[in-house]
Amino acid sequence: MNRLAPTALLITGTLALALAGCGGSGDTKPELSVGSAYMPQPVTGDMAAGYFTVVNKGGAKDELTSVTSGASARVTLHETVGQSMEQVTSLDVPAHGQLVFKSGGNHLMFENLKRKPVQGEKVTVELHFATSGPITIEMPVKSATYNPATGH
Amino acid sequence: MRKKTFAAAALLAAATLTLSACGSGDSGDSPVAVVSEDSSQKAATVLDQPFEKPDLVLTDTKGQKYDFRQETAGRPTLIYFGYTHCPDICPLTMNNIAVAKKQLPKAEQDKLRVVFVTTDPARDTPSELGKWLKGIDPQFIGLTGDFATIQAGARTLGISIEPTHKDKKTGKVVSVHGTQVIAFSPKTDGGYVLYGEDATVDDYTKDLPKIIKGQNP
Numbered sequence: 001m002n003r004l005a006p007t008a009l010l011i012t013g014t015l016a017l018a019l020a021g022c023g024g025s026g027d028t029k030p031e032l033s034v035g036s037a038y039m040p041q042p043v044t045g046d047m048a049a050g051y052f053t054v055v056n057k058g059g060a061k062d063e064l065t066s067v068t069s070g071a072s073a074r075v076t077l078h079e080t081v082g083q084s085m086e087q088v089t090s091l092d093v094p095a096h097g098q099l100v101f102k103s104g105g106n107h108l109m110f111e112n113l114k115r116k117p118v119q120g121e122k123v124t125v126e127l128h129f130a131t132s133g134p135i136t137i138e139m140p141v142k143s144a145t146y147n148p149a150t151g152h
Numbered sequence: 153m154r155k156k157t158f159a160a161a162a163l164l165a166a167a168t169l170t171l172s173a174c175g176s177g178d179s180g181d182s183p184v185a186v187v188s189e190d191s192s193q194k195a196a197t198v199l200d201q202p203f204e205k206p207d208l209v210l211t212d213t214k215g216q217k218y219d220f221r222q223e224t225a226g227r228p229t230l231i232y233f234g235y236t237h238c239p240d241i242c243p244l245t246m247n248n249i250a251v252a253k254k255q256l257p258k259a260e261q262d263k264l265r266v267v268f269v270t271t272d273p274a275r276d277t278p279s280e281l282g283k284w285l286k287g288i289d290p291q292f293i294g295l296t297g298d299f300a301t302i303q304a305g306a307r308t309l310g311i312s313i314e315p316t317h318k319d320k321k322t323g324k325v326v327s328v329h330g331t332q333v334i335a336f337s338p339k340t341d342g343g344y345v346l347y348g349e350d351a352t353v354d355d356y357t358k359d360l361p362k363i364i365k366g367q368n369p
Contacts, residue, residue: 049239
């Protein structure tokens with residue numbers, strides 16, 4: 001793992017140039033897509049969580065600045081720090097990287113939902129970014145114990 | 153194990169920088185890597201030195217006095233410290249246990265005591281707790297009361313919690329939950345098994361029949 005072939009190191013000048021291009025297209029712009037979205041069915045309509053992953057194939061970073069949804073007037077971004085969760089105003093989507101929301105880590109918090117979402121339904125959520133245009137996702141409501149690692 | 157070729161050090165600085173920049177995108181904590189690690193780990197930790205039951209005399213969801221030691225004596229018991237204004241880990245942990253519990257025979261379900269102790273007693277009144285737990289499992293016991301008593305009880309189980317406070321930056325109310333579920337044996341009343349917050353429904357489903365009997369999972 002992580003082993004550099006010594007022969008490659010000899011061609012230093014051209015190597016640097018060639019590798020600089022390794023990111024492919026989108027060197028100066030973020031290129032975002034969103035996947036793996038779900039909401040575990042909440043206990044009550046007072047509070048729910050939401051998870052997803054933003055993938056950035058572009059060569060520039062972006063920032064998730066806010067989230068809106070017809071399901072709740074108040075949707076906030078949280079990160080988990082130790083045993084508590086802290087509200088944040090934005091989260092970075094690194095260039096050629098991803099921003100992951102998952103249980104025990106970053107999560108969306110929906111407060112005072114218009115009604116309690118039930119497994120099988122979908123919640124429409126709009127993600128707003130500093131640079132890229134907004135992205136609308138349909139977040140499926142899964143069981144309260146849904147585990148994305150096993151898919152059930 | 154992880155081998156670094158130190159010939160790289162001889163490289164021109166510019167080339168080294170470029171190389172590390174290209175590699176960094178893949179080395180993040182992608183969920184795929186986590187999955188493969190998890191499957192080889194056991195959720196339960198059996199303690200060599202079991203915990204004594206905490207001396208918690210609190211108020212249950214009906215507003216009545218509940219003496220934890222007295223009420224759960226000789227019963228298989230699970231305890232967790234959390235709060236209801238918690239969208240993520242607290243409901244997931246309690247729901248995982250609830251789903252696993254429903255797979256036990258009825259008589260064993262009735263023996264098991266699952267106790268949720270709030271870390272946020274100011275907001276989690278008996279009725280708030282009751283409403284929340286009813287949505288998870290009506291047999292679960294919810295306890296609230298004096299924060300100092302709750303904190304001291306948690307501490308005897310190696311669980312550290314802080315009072316609910318206002319975040320200085322955002323002004324938002326921040327509460328803290330425990331990260332472990334502790335199982336007590338019906339034979340010894342000792343807290344002998346510990347679960348982290350990544351324990352799944354399957355882990356509890358596999359282990360609860362043993363915990364009911366006071367056996368090691």
